Amino acid sequence: MTERRIVFVVFDGFQPLDLTGPHEVFHSAGGYACEVVAPRPGPVGAGSGLLVHAAHGVADLDPAGTDTLVVVGGEGVDRARQDEALVSWIAAAAAGARRVASVCSGVFLLAAAGLLDGRRVTTHWAREEQLAREHPEVRVDCDPIFVRDGRVWTSAGVTAGMDLALALVEDDLGREVAHAVARRLVLFLRRPGGQSQFSVALWSRQPATDPVRAAVTAIHADPGARHDIASLAAHAGLSPRHLQRRFTAELGVPPAAYVERVRVEAARRALTEGDEPVEAVARRHGFATAETLRRTFHRRLGVAPSEYRARFRSATALAGALPDHHIAQEGEPV
Secondary structure: OOOOOEEEEEEOOOHHHHHHHHHHHHHHOEEEEEEEEEOOOOEEEOOOOOOEEEEEEEEOOOOOOOOOEEEEEOOOHHHHHHHHHHHHHHHHHHHHHOOOOOOOHHHHHHHHHHOOOOOOOOOHHHHHHHHHOOOOOOEOOOOOOEEEEEEEEOOOOOHHHHHHHHHHHHHHHHHHHHHHHHHHOOOOOOOOOOEEEEOOOOOOOOOOOHHHHHHHHHHHOOOOOOHHHHHHHHHHOHHHHHHHHHHHHHHHOOOOHHHHHHHHHHHHHHHHHHHOOOOHHHHHHOOOOOHHHHHHHHHHHHOOHHHHHHHHHHHOOOOOOOOOOOOOOOOOOO
């Protein structure tokens, strides 16, 4: 079987896990030949000081024949995208590649190469505003951990690159191989792309005043309870209009949106940690019906509740799919 050629692009100041995580996923799956290219061949320093040897520089590696181009991110990406030779090589390699991917802030190099016009992409949440500001031609969505738009795949930061690589392996070799790789690498759950980058603790600001804090505490104490603006205002000791204004100012989202996010996160945990039917999960977490939960999951996560549960549990269900010591021996069909 002909190996698929995966070419990773690195640069001074790259994030090492953006390279090593996906690289290990492809190596473990078998059937891939991985190469590393940099502006110049030789040692390339990661942002943490780790040195990685790039066998090729852009001047000596033919971009033709690349199956999948993977551009990593890191603190050095802002300097790297000023390197015209590197950006031109990425554009040439992408033109003939079957698919193109970026991890974290590597998306800035894809944008510099003109590969993202009109496409929906993601990146690390800390770079969202910069990407949207500098590239208005790109549709930035920093909630998912990875996004596929045609042949272009983009992911959030660091460990999300491994989720992206597993999705690419699944696209090539099937779900069982991808899940077996996840098991071998002790990735307990292979997260679907619609999984949010943010838990409530990460995406929300903290309340600045006691009244808003009281409302937030009530929401988290029982996500499935009645949390309309009148009920929350009673917890806060404010008028509904006053709470609406102060809540939005302090947390950056209106009360209704905050309640929905908390409920979705609680429902996600229930789906992956318990055996309740979807209908029961919906009722217990404040969704009137299973259909309401389904619509909300599709809008926020891009996946149905039942599929979310199945995909999060599938790595355990397939625990014995392939042997531990190797996923695919050289020459074996996969």
